[in-house]
Amino acid sequence: MPMTPDYTHRLTPMIEKIAHHYGTPFHIYDEAGIRGTCRQLTSLFSELDGFCEYFAVKALPNPEILKIFKEEGFGFDCSSPAELHLARMAGGRGEDLMFTSNNTCKEEFEAAAADGGVILNLDDISLIDKVPEMPELICFRYNPGDRRTGNEIIGNPLEAKYGVSHDQLVDAYRTAMERGATRFGLHTMLASNELNYTYMVETAAMLLSRIKALRKELGITFEFVNIGGGLGIPYRPEEGPLNITAMAAEITALFQAFKKEEGYMPRLCMESGRFMAGPHGVLATSVINRKETYRHYVGVDACMSALMRPGMYGAYHHITIPGKEALPLDTVVDVVGSLCENNDKFAVQRPLPPLEEGDLLLIHDTGAHGHAMGFNYNGQMRPKELLLESKGTVRMIRREETFTDYTATLDFDDTGFDPKL
């Protein structure tokens, strides 16, 4: 089921007023829902010796949202200097920050080391010699190759650009030790939007077995294993949620068995974006045109600049119309934006109730990889972001873009350069 019943109950009675006050389109996020998911996760993994979720900043990179995660005790997973900067703006420091970059450059290592540092998660063995200074605590991203297939969405690990290969893993840690590392973590990320929780349990088991083998080879123990993100959410009404309770119980059992055998328990880390934020956002947009040609089109005031997933991946986002919930879904329409790209459609051949100009559409599950993926192609601006606060008030947490933002990169000094001189 998309958008949670709780959020529906909170938002529906006031959405028309909010839309009238702020103007559409906008994404609106649910503070109470985000905090609820944080607390659920923390409580489900409370039997472990130190669980930590590093919210994947790329999913919803708004400092006001990041502050909520910080208050709930979470860290941040970043992969660029800008994301590190945002995480630090939200109060993240040092080991609150996991830096999982790939194809990393010198400036990125410098940004990572600045301002109290990060947990460095290296994507390749060749990067060991490029880290300006080997930190005490080091992590490697592991790519198991054909040892585990992961889910289909992220593809075959043998073709994935990420991570240290199976055969390089021992050398990676040995070399890091020679360069002065004394504390260790192991990371992998093999799934995306996966609703079958057993993949995550398998991933945890695989990492625990790897750190057992690494201890045999190198005599080192691990402070943490990080099973990555990729927990799925049900975008379609007929889909059930990921069974996070069973996942937590089975992973907890694995860690407890590991502790019996090995005499210690590493921390479990995760870095979910979608699961934490996805269901807690909706895109509110108004019908501005209707058109009947070979198909019936409903034109809205948002476009792909606000939400790329349907156009880019053919992803399904559920749509409801407040006030028309009880009407029959008897009109099959394409819901479209105004970009000159025929994939600028929020829904294709979707049965919806009869719509009129001025109707407000709620496009569900835009809390993760929604606004963040937006772009400015065709001079389309990204919409504003609002937060429905736990106390029932609404606050703007990002304004919509303007032409001045669009042309900001034209404002620079250059006197020209003659390469012939």
Ligand SMILES: *Cc1c(COP(=O)(O)O)cnc(C)c1O
């Ligand atoms: C994108 C990403 C995540 C978050 O993925 P979700 O599917 O949003 O959970 C976590 N870790 C890494 C390294 C990523 O690239």
